[in-house]
Amino acid sequence: MAAANPSANPKPGAPEAVLTSRCFGGTQYVFRHRSETTGTDMRFAAFVPPQGETGKRPVVWFLAGLTCTEENFTVKAGAQRVAAELGLVLIAPDTSPRGEDVPDDPDGAYDFGLGAGFYLDATQPPWARHYRMESYIIRELPEVVAGAVPADMTRQGIMGHSMGGHGALTLALRHPGRFASVSAFAPIASPMNCPWGEKALGAYLGADRAAWRAHDACALIEDGARLRALLVDQGTADGFLQNQLKPDLLEAACAKAGIPLTLRRQEGYDHSYFFIASFVEDHLRWHARALSAAAS
Numbered sequence: 001m002a003a004a005n006p007s008a009n010p011k012p013g014a015p016e017a018v019l020t021s022r023c024f025g026g027t028q029y030v031f032r033h034r035s036e037t038t039g040t041d042m043r044f045a046a047f048v049p050p051q052g053e054t055g056k057r058p059v060v061w062f063l064a065g066l067t068c069t070e071e072n073f074t075v076k077a078g079a080q081r082v083a084a085e086l087g088l089v090l091i092a093p094d095t096s097p098r099g100e101d102v103p104d105d106p107d108g109a110y111d112f113g114l115g116a117g118f119y120l121d122a123t124q125p126p127w128a129r130h131y132r133m134e135s136y137i138i139r140e141l142p143e144v145v146a147g148a149v150p151a152d153m154t155r156q157g158i159m160g161h162s163m164g165g166h167g168a169l170t171l172a173l174r175h176p177g178r179f180a181s182v183s184a185f186a187p188i189a190s191p192m193n194c195p196w197g198e199k200a201l202g203a204y205l206g207a208d209r210a211a212w213r214a215h216d217a218c219a220l221i222e223d224g225a226r227l228r229a230l231l232v233d234q235g236t237a238d239g240f241l242q243n244q245l246k247p248d249l250l251e252a253a254c255a256k257a258g259i260p261l262t263l264r265r266q267e268g269y270d271h272s273y274f275f276i277a278s279f280v281e282d283h284l285r286w287h288a289r290a291l292s293a294a295a296s
Contacts, residue, residue, distance in 0.1 A: 014033060014144075014147070015031035015032065015033040015044075015144055015147070015148045016031065016032050016033065017029050017030070017031055017148075018030050018031065018032050018043070023047065023080045023084075024049075024050075024080050024081050024083075024084035025049070025050040025084055026047060026048050026049040026050050026052065026080065026083075026084050027047070027048045027052075028045070028046075028047050028074065028080060029045065029046045029047070029048070029148075029149070030043060030044070030045050030046075030070065030071075030074070031043065031044055031045075031046060031144075031148055033144055035097075035136060035140060036140065037132050037135050037136040037139070037140045038097040038130050038131075038132055038133075038136055039097070039129065039130055040097040040098060040099045040102060040130055041098075041099065042093070042094055042097065042098075042136070042141075043069070043070050043094050044070050044091060044092060044093040044094065044141065044144075044145070045070040045071070045073070045074040045090075045091070045092040046089065046090070046091050046092075046145065046148065046149050046151075047074070047079070047080050047083055047084075047089065047090040048089055048149050048150065049083055049084045049085075049086070049087045049088060049089065050084055050087075051087035052087075052089065052149065052150040053150075055150065056150045056151060056152040057087050057088060057089045057150060057151065057152055058087070058088055058089065058152050058155035058156070058157070058287075058288075058291040058292075058294075058295075059088070059089045059090075059091055059145070059151045059152065059153065059155065059156045059157070060083070060088050060089070060090055060091070060156075060157045060158070060159065060181075060284065060287045060291075061091050061092075061093070061137070061156065061157070061158040061159070061160075061168070061179075062077075062079075062090060062091070062092045062158075062159055062160060062161075062164070063092075063093070063095075063119060063137075063158070063159070063160030063161075063163075063164030063165075063167040063168050063171075064092065064095050064160065064161060064163075064164045065095070065160070065161045065162030065163040065164050065165070066095070066110060066111055066115060066116050066162060066163045066196070067095075067110050067115045067116070068095050068115060068164075069094050069095065069115070070092045070093060070094050072092075072273065073090075073092045073161075073273075073276075074092050076273035076276070076277065077273060077276050077277050077280050078277045078280065079280045079284060082280070082281045082284045082285070083284060086284060086285070086288040087288075088284060088287065088288060088291075089149060089150070089151045089152075091141075091145055091151070093136070093137055093141060095115050095116065095117055095133075095163070095164070096113070096114050096115055096116060096117035096131065096133065097117065097130040097131060097132075097133075098114055099130075101130075102114065102130045103126045103127065103130075111196050111199060111200070112199055112200055112203060116163065116200065117131055117133040118133070118163060118166070118167070118191070118197075118200045118201070118204060118215070119133045119134055119137065119163070119164070119166070119167030119170065119171060120133060120134050120170075120201075120204060120205070120215045121133070121134045121135050122203075122204035122205065123204070123205055123206060123211075124203065124204060124205065124206050127203065127204050131204060133167075134171065134174075137167075137171065138171060138175055138178070142156075154294075155180060155291045155294050155295055156178060156179050156180065156291075157179055157180055157181035157182065157183075157287035157290060157291055158171060158172055158179045158181070158182055158183075159182070159183040159184060159185070159283055159287070160184055160185070160187065161184070161185040161186060161187075161276055162185070162186050162187065162188060162240075162245075162271065163188055163196070164184075164187075165184030165185055165186060165187025165188060165232075166184075166187050166188040166189075166191055166197075166217065168182055168183070168184050168187070169182065169184060169187055169189075169217035169227075169230075169250075170215050170216070170217050170220060172227060173217060173220040173221065173225040173226075173227060174214065174220065174225070176225070176226070180228075180290050180291055180293075180294040181229075181286065181287040181289075181290035181291060182227055182229075182230050182231075183230065183231040183232065183283045183286055183287065184230075184231075184232050184233075185232075185233050185234075185275065185276050185279070185283075186233070186234050186235060186238055186240070186241075186245055186271055186275070187217070187232060187245065187247075187250070188244060188245060189217060189218060189245060189246050189247050189249050189250035190216050190217065190218040190219070190246055190249045190250070191212070191215065191216050192209065192212050192213070192216045192218075192219060193216075193218075193246060193249065194243065194244045194245070194246060195243065195244065196244050197212075197216070201215060201216075217250060217253070218249050218250055218252075218253040221253040221254065221256075221257045221259065222253060222256075222257075226257065226259060227259050228260075228290075229259070229260040229261075229262075229290075230254065230259060230260070230261045230262070231262045231264075231282075231283060231286050232247065232250065232261065232262070232263045232264070233264045233266055233269075233275075233279045233282075233283075234247045234263065234264070234265055234266065235265075235266050235268070235269030235270050235271065235275050236265050236266065236267050236268060236269065237267075237268050237269060237270045238269070238270050238271045238275075239270065239271060240271055247263060247265075250263070251263050264279075266278075266279065
């Protein structure tokens with residue numbers, strides 16, 4: 001089975017490969033397609049390991065953080081070498097819809113609007129028209145990916161960083177059974193209880209804090225959602241640790257719910273991709289073990 005067969009004249013909505021590069025015996029792609037969900041053109045990166053040339057391979061999604069695109073993880077994390085060894089397909093979507101008619105933060109701030117979709121479906125105008133990142137990642141994009149690369153959609157894991165860590169946790173909690181493995185780097189553990197999250201949830205979902213609970217990992221766990229296990233790395237020198245990330249809240253919620261949490265506080269590490277690159281191999285091996293078990 002070929003790693004991918006991008007059409008020179010793709011059908012409307014079909015993915016078009018805008019980058020194809022050989023990488024560790026596999027292939028790194030960046031695709032562009034028209035999304036019916038967001039009403040915009042969207043991009044996503046896909047790494048196909050060498051094993052993808054002979055059959056479908058398990059998938060690990062990576063959701064990036066504020067200000068990022070599909071490029072950050074793809075270029076900075078150094079994940080392809082390990083993914084090639086383990087036979088994992090890596091998918092990195094963009095973090096928000098984009099385009100001339102897509103609204104942005106009215107003050108031009110980095111923590112809302114473009115690059116800050118928070119992996120939910122907005123319900124409030126003007127955001128509700130395009131900001132539908134949960135439906136895009138859970139419903140539309142998997143079908144697009146499955147048609148573009150040899151991805152085994154019966155075996156999926158998900159991980160993310162910061163806002164994307166929040167996304168990985170909440171999407172896994174909100175869609176039980178979809179992901180066999182979940183991990184995060186410095187996730188926003190409880191957006192209801194931090195400035196980034198209060199701003200985003202308030203604007204996207206409205207003033208009723210009860211509606212926010214469905215997009216807060218700690219609240220979801222308190223309300224009965226469960227994960228089989230969870231791996232989280234958090235740098236102790238992260239400048240956002242106390243005010244925005246608050247891993248202690250996640251630790252307490254998991255302990256009360258009986259969710260096996262491996263929370264590793266990494267001494268001296270910050271919030272950057274240097275931190276992610278230092279521990280991404282551990283996370284990919286964590287996912288590979290779980291996805292292998294899911295196949296048996």
